Amino acid sequence: MWIVDSSVWIDYFNGVATPQTDILDAALGQRELGIGDLILCEVLQGFSRPQDFREAQRALALFPVFSMVGPEIALKSAQNYQALRRRGITVRKTMDCLIATFVLENGFALLHNDRDFEPFQAHLGLKVVETG
Numbered sequence: 001m002w003i004v005d006s007s008v009w010i011d012y013f014n015g016v017a018t019p020q021t022d023i024l025d026a027a028l029g030q031r032e033l034g035i036g037d038l039i040l041c042e043v044l045q046g047f048s049r050p051q052d053f054r055e056a057q058r059a060l061a062l063f064p065v066f067s068m069v070g071p072e073i074a075l076k077s078a079q080n081y082q083a084l085r086r087r088g089i090t091v092r093k094t095m096d097c098l099i100a101t102f103v104l105e106n107g108f109a110l111l112h113n114d115r116d117f118e119p120f121q122a123h124l125g126l127k128v129v130e131t132g
Contacts, residue, residue, distance in 0.1 A: 001032045002129055003066075003103050005112035006042035009035070013043070013056055019131035020113040027111075035060060036068035036102060038095055068102040077101040080124055089119045100126050 008020045027033060035043075040060060047053040069077075077098045081091050091097045093116060100120040103110045109127040110117060120126035 001034050001108050002027065002111050003034050003036060003099075003108045004039070004063075005099065005110060005114060005117075006039045007112050007114040009039070009043045009060075010046055011113065013046075018113055020111055020129075023111060023129060023131060034064045034066055034108070036066045036099060038068045038099055040065055042095070066102070066106075069098050073098065073102050073105060076105060080104075080120070084119050084123060087119075087123060089123070091119070092116055100124075103127070 004024060008018075008024055011018050012021045012024055024033075043060065044053060044056060047056055077094075077100075080101050081097050084091055096114065096116040100110070100117055104120065104124060104126050107127075109129050111129040117126060117128065121128050
């Protein structure tokens, strides 16, 4: 299963063509895609018009939505953060650390367009959907 990050969904809903949105577009109806509750929140926060919010909510409801954070993921996320810090890498956003850890712990792959996930791939084994 691929988890699609908010960085891709936001571009997709805004009509921004990127390699990641092209992959998402091709994967719709062809691959098993999921989204996390944290990602759902990030995506829906960006809509200012209630009609757009409702349309996006309906579209995203077609995918399994996973509860991403519980005590185990919170603890493992803190450990991942510290492991990267020991390598001299500071994770800028707690949300990204939680998302990456959830994906790692569940053996999923992440479709993203956010450089903050790169250390998780390089040093902790995060599987990502390759764009090229």
